[in-house]
Amino acid sequence: MTDVDSSDGLMTPIRPEQLDPGAVIAQSLDNQWVPAPLAKEMIERGRSLDDVARQRLTDVRAEYFRSLINASQVVVNRAYFYNNDAITVDLMEEGEARQAHRRLLASGAIVPFLLTERHPAEEPPAHLHVRQAGFTAWQETLAGVPAGDRVRCVRMSWDDPDDDRENRERSRTRLFQPFAEKVQGLTAKDIDILAAQVGVDPRDADRFGQRLGEVVAFSNSLSVNRRQVVRNTLYEEFVSVPGSNVAEGRYDAGKPFAGEIKQLLDLIYSVNLADALGRYPLTPVGSLRRVVLQEAREARATPGIVEDPEQLLTFLRRQTFAAVQDHLTPAAVNGLALHDIWRLRQTAEWNAYVRAFGALTASPETFRDSVGEVFDCYVRLNSEILKLARERRQARPNPWRPVVEVVVTVGAAVFTAVSGDDFWEVAGAALPLAVSGSLSGSVQLVLRNRIHGRQEQRFAREIASVRLASAREWEQFHDLVRRLPGYRESAGPGPTGRAATTTQDNEDLPEY
Numbered sequence: 001m002t003d004v005d006s007s008d009g010l011m012t013p014i015r016p017e018q019l020d021p022g023a024v025i026a027q028s029l030d031n032q033w034v035p036a037p038l039a040k041e042m043i044e045r046g047r048s049l050d051d052v053a054r055q056r057l058t059d060v061r062a063e064y065f066r067s068l069i070n071a072s073q074v075v076v077n078r079a080y081f082y083n084n085d086a087i088t089v090d091l092m093e094e095g096e097a098r099q100a101h102r103r104l105l106a107s108g109a110i111v112p113f114l115l116t117e118r119h120p121a122e123e124p125p126a127h128l129h130v131r132q133a134g135f136t137a138w139q140e141t142l143a144g145v146p147a148g149d150r151v152r153c154v155r156m157s158w159d160d161p162d163d164d165r166e167n168r169e170r171s172r173t174r175l176f177q178p179f180a181e182k183v184q185g186l187t188a189k190d191i192d193i194l195a196a197q198v199g200v201d202p203r204d205a206d207r208f209g210q211r212l213g214e215v216v217a218f219s220n221s222l223s224v225n226r227r228q229v230v231r232n233t234l235y236e237e238f239v240s241v242p243g244s245n246v247a248e249g250r251y252d253a254g255k256p257f258a259g260e261i262k263q264l265l266d267l268i269y270s271v272n273l274a275d276a277l278g279r280y281p282l283t284p285v286g287s288l289r290r291v292v293l294q295e296a297r298e299a300r301a302t303p304g305i306v307e308d309p310e311q312l313l314t315f316l317r318r319q320t321f322a323a324v325q326d327h328l329t330p331a332a333v334n335g336l337a338l339h340d341i342w343r344l345r346q347t348a349e350w351n352a353y354v355r356a357f358g359a360l361t362a363s364p365e366t367f368r369d370s371v372g373e374v375f376d377c378y379v380r381l382n383s384e385i386l387k388l389a390r391e392r393r394q395a396r397p398n399p400w401r402p403v404v405e406v407v408v409t410v411g412a413a414v415f416t417a418v419s420g421d422d423f424w425e426v427a428g429a430a431l432p433l434a435v436s437g438s439l440s441g442s443v444q445l446v447l448r449n450r451i452h453g454r455q456e457q458r459f460a461r462e463i464a465s466v467r468l469a470s471a472r473e474w475e476q477f478h479d480l481v482r483r484l485p486g487y488r489e490s491a492g493p494g495p496t497g498r499a500a501t502t503t504q505d506n507e508d509l510p511e512y
Helices: 036-045 053-070 096-106 132-143 165-184 191-198 202-224 231-238 258-277 309-316 338-344 348-362 364-390 471-482
Strands: 011-014 024-026 074-077 110-113 151-154 280-283 328-330 397-399 402-410 413-420 423-430 439-449 459-468 488-491
Touching: 024 053, 024 258, 036 053, 036 258, 053 338, 053 348, 053 459, 074 258, 096 110, 096 132, 096 338, 165 202, 165 258, 191 202, 191 258, 202 231, 202 258, 231 258, 258 280, 309 364, 309 402, 309 413, 309 459, 309 471, 328 364, 338 364, 348 364, 348 459, 364 397, 364 402, 364 439, 364 459, 402 459, 423 471, 459 471
Parallel strands: 011 151, 024 074, 024 280, 074 110, 110 151, 423 488
Antiparallel strands: 328 397, 402 413, 402 439, 413 423, 439 459
């Protein structure tokens, strides 16, 4: 099949460049994803993914709904439709939820990603783990898509239908090889900054660096022996309990820095498909953000690079917004139903919100002029979510004080400015590290409740990259921030690189 505009009556195959510009890949649907605090508890208590399944499902479901609320399009690894309970729960029987899922598929809001498959209903290879009830439900969902509707599916290549050579080659060069390169580059990072951002005590930074050296050496050994560097193999050596099935999620407290290495491997794993597709990973609450990887900014598909200290300061200045009338928000977006998410996406308020956020991301230099419109759209969107929540008694409301939070990360320093209705504060946290050479970072825009619950509607997006050329620019920026009225700063332990809210950075693959 070389004409990707053709269709078999159900599927419309598309190329990566045909995805929406704002398409995201939700990391929370990864079969190994757990929030960092829960992962720490699992390691300390010897608990597996099955042991925390109920708690994890709640978090994954909330992140899944947030991705559909805050992004125009969500790309989903095909295996997740039948192996991930957060999705499968809507497909298990005919009814409102399954029909909503079909509508989201047909509208292009959800796009299955196919690695080796050529059709979304194709039987999985025999060696892969499959929840048969979930796969049957997935097939039934596809079979019930109305005549005339099409499910868009994305793949690295649709050419060479006989031997699939081009798809295999593109998967190798765009997915497998970049994963190995990122792992093997970990010791080229600033170890002190990396240690701080994954939450390692500064006193243990040297031991952490040595352990990363072992990860890199092991990965190099795999490569030179013509073995693929895949996450499962690295998990077996550095994260998982010996002899256990990696899919069980049993993480070994006896392996040095198992939790921190898991976080880094998951982050690297999660950005590869997004890079290959030219789109964005959606980082869940409590997970490491991409800024931790200290990548060269020229290699990133980010909207803009901020290099001037005074321009960077504009993101932290006080913002003024209109008074908010609604003072309630649903306590948990996963208290809604998938049908509610579909209905929300049909509203003018949702469409205006997505357009406003997309416009700001495309032109971060207009921040001071554009952020007010984004905030207003966010407030109106919350009103629509609240209406839907009130129709479902289990979606109880929480008090709501919406704020815009700007998070500027530069090396091992993080600065935050929070603005809302008659509210503003700016603070920073920085490790006393020596700065040599350039520093990279990012600017995030966060929309959230000032006093928030874990499963409320909230969202963040990286709107710019940061590159300060030398210690001189860093000191100039730091000095400017210190002069802001009311600024407070704390020193060490350094801030982590975890997302405080669902974050669209500039993610997920089958088990490669």
